[in-house]
Amino acid sequence: MTQKWDVVIIGAGLAGYVAANYLAKNDLSILILERGKHVGGRAKTDKIKHQYFNLGPHALYKKGKAKPILEELRINLNGKSPKLTGFLIENNTAYVAPLTPSGLFSTSFLNWKERLEWVGVLMKVNRMDTEKLADLTFQHWVKQIALSPKVEALLYVLARLTTYCHAPDKVSAKLIVSHLKVGMSGVLYLDGGWQTIIDQLHNKAVISGIQVHSHSVVKHIAPSVDHHTLMLSNNEEILAKRVICTTHPQELNNMLGAEANLLQNRFFAQITPIKGATLDVALTQLPNPKLSFAMGITAPFYYSVHSNDAQLSDDGKSTILHVFKYHSPHLHIDGKEVKHELEQFLEQLQPEWQKYVITKRFIPNIIVNQRLPRIGDEQNLKRSETDIPGLYIAGDWASPNSILSEGAISSGKQAAQEIIKIENEMI
Ligand SMILES: Cc1cc2nc3c(=O)[nH]c(=O)nc-3n(C[C@H](O)[C@H](O)[C@H](O)COP(=O)(O)OP(=O)(O)OC[C@H]3O[C@@H](n4cnc5c(N)ncnc54)[C@H](O)[C@@H]3O)c2cc1C
Structure with a gap:
């Protein structure tokens, strides 16, 4: 039987959950569809050998837009602010930062x-x-x-x-x-990782009656005046009065197929992501315990010990650190070479770190943000509702003036507010 919903949200990441939680107060039937086995998108935290690994280094701005929105939704954010005391590295020389x-x-x-x-x-x-x-x-x-x-x-x-x-x-x-x-006003590293944000948003959504279906891949969106039809990969059909899409912009175009013929879709197709490589490491101890932060000056490398300011393991005794390489757009990535570079950077800062490894994970080319922010992008992202009525966008690419979790969370709220406004006008 075809199910009908007031709002279907595609994607159970920060944007999707924030939108859902704002809509929850408005007596609407809401369904979140998530392609993955687990919810959380890029804000998930993996527990490996009792160590909590965010998907690369994650820090929440203390004075940004996202934190007050999460607080408004009564999400607890426990953790501390790292200090920027550390070193800047140029070739083999370390300068105090x-x-x-x-x-x-x-x-x-x-x-x-x-x-x-x-x-x-x-x-x-x-x-x-x-x-x-x-x-x-x-x-x-x-x-x-x-x-x-x-x-x-x-x-x-x-x-x-x-x-x-x-x-x-x-x-x-x-x-x-x-x-x-x-x-520059500081950031927070979160106890238990960013999954704690997702878990709280998920639990609040479910308690409010929102349904979350994981393992549900939306393949096609057929827009229409009354109800949009979503076709899932298992051939299930879902009808939605309104849809909030939090996937990659190009994926939205793919889902629309021949309907992606508007000027706006051409802008979506031109969006390129911000990418990087991450080496996430858990150690029994740090060879050089005083060194908790470093950046390359010319070489685009990052190193930070997150467990100094957040509880990121079951017993709180191990060290969780992230080493990261910022990729230039469109550059060919040789995963083996990048892994070697990151390991060498860490070796320079923490000699013989390999002796103390509990577990580590390397991801060569991960999307950090779906949109590399270019001049004038904001003109195309003023509203959440697209040029297809009833179809809204949210996600870290969809906010006019923000990226990262700032963009994901603020655009999730904005999409929900636009829908609430229209619903209220119809009463
Ligand atoms: C290495 C790294 C470091 C980062 N560091 C920071 C940081 O320090 N500070 C910060 O603020 N942000 C940081 N971020 C960015 C932050 O994690 C993201 O901006 C945010 O999590 C994006 O949320 P989102 O909801 O927009 O997208 P996502 O989390 O990607 O959620 C989209 C969801 O949609 C699902 N989906 C996609 N297609 C379909 C489909 N067809 N059907 C159903 N579901 C679908 C996906 O599986 C996914 O779960 C970092 C990200 C990375 C990867």
Whole structure:
């Protein structure tokens, strides 16, 4: 029998669950369809040998849009803020990172003139009206604001750290600088990993009567005026008055097939993702316990010990760290080579770490964010409802001015609010 729903949400990640929880208060029948065996999407945490591995390094902005939305939904966020005390690495040299007041004084990376320039730039970033950067790439903006090559390099490092973007000549300065501003106010590493957010959102949704079907792959969406028809891979048909799609934009186009013929679909087809490689590691101990954070200056590498600020194992005794490489878009990835690079970077920071491994996991080419934010993208993402009435988008690519969990969570809320508004107008 064909089932009919008020709202069907495709995807049980952060965007889908946030949308569902806002809609839950509105007496609507809601179904979430998730292709995977498990829910959570890229916010899932895998428990391997009693160690909690997020899908690569995950940090929640303390002063962003996502945290207040989660708090409004009464999601508990337990964890601490890591300090940016650590090192910046160039070839074989480690410099104290000038990302904290003490780091700024003690670093040998900058001379006194460069230090003053760096402080001035950080202050400008803090006060920056990012709307004024709408027509600039990040690289263009950096060239305008930085005088010395070292300050330029530091801005690129900070941008990678806070946005995962490693394409300064392609990305929008407006979005990167606004994330940079928020990122500089600190982040949280979460006890138990990001799965704790998903589990709470899932439980609240289910208690409110929302149904969640995993192992349910949507293959086709046939739009129509009254009800959209969703065809699943098992040939089941589902009718939905409204659909929120949180999949990759290209996948949405594929699901629409011949219906993906609008100008908007052409924009969706052009979207490219932000990708990286992650080496997630659990150790019995750290060879060099004092070193908890490092970034490459030119080489796009990240290292951070997350278990210093979050409980990420059953007994709380082991060390969980992430080493990450930010990929440039469209670059061919040789997985073996990247794994070697990340292991060598870790070896440089934590000599003989391999002796202490409990478990480790390497993912060579993972999508961090579905959209590399380009100049003008926001014009195409003002509303959640697409040009097909009743079909909405949400997800980390679908928010006009945010990416990452900021984009996923705020777009989930926005899609729900647009639907609630229309429903209320119809009463
Ligand atoms: C390595 C890494 C590091 C990250 N670090 C950070 C960080 O530090 N801070 C931060 O804020 N964010 C970070 N992120 C990004 C964050 O995890 C994502 O932005 C967020 O989880 C995306 O949520 P989403 O709901 O938009 O998409 P997803 O989590 O991808 O959810 C979409 C869901 O849709 C399902 N789906 C797809 N197609 C179909 C279909 N046809 N039928 C049914 N279901 C389907 C998928 O299986 C998936 O579960 C990181 C991500 C990665 C990978």
